[in-house]
Amino acid sequence: MSEDKCPKCNSEKLKFGSMEQTGMGNLYYPVECEDCGFIGKQWYDVVFSGYTDENGEDVVITTSGIKKIVLKSKDDVALLDATLKETFGE
Ligand SMILES: [Zn+2]
Numbered sequence: 001m002s003e004d005k006c007p008k009c010n011s012e013k014l015k016f017g018s019m020e021q022t023g024m025g026n027l028y029y030p031v032e033c034e035d036c037g038f039i040g041k042q043w044y045d046v047v048f049s050g051y052t053d054e055n056g057e058d059v060v061i062t063t064s065g066i067k068k069i070v071l072k073s074k075d076d077v078a079l080l081d082a083t084l085k086e087t088f089g090e
Helices: 074-088
Strands: 014-016 026-033 040-045 057-062 065-070
Touching: none
Parallel strands: none
Antiparallel strands: 014 026, 026 040, 057 065
């Protein structure tokens, strides 16, 4: 199954809504197919991948201590921050 195709008719004319978080380690996008009228949810599992600090910089723990790396996309950081807050609490 492909994430950019309708699960019912295989069309690529999908209309996505805003991401919703369940707080249970996964999230979904409401989706509607403009060809066959399929309405449903597209699910993603949220996998822990690290921490960022308040400046949006990756905090990476190495054997010699904590090292900071700047992420390339601020959008990635915001999404990860929101996901971590939802998953682990403020
Ligand atoms: Zn369809």
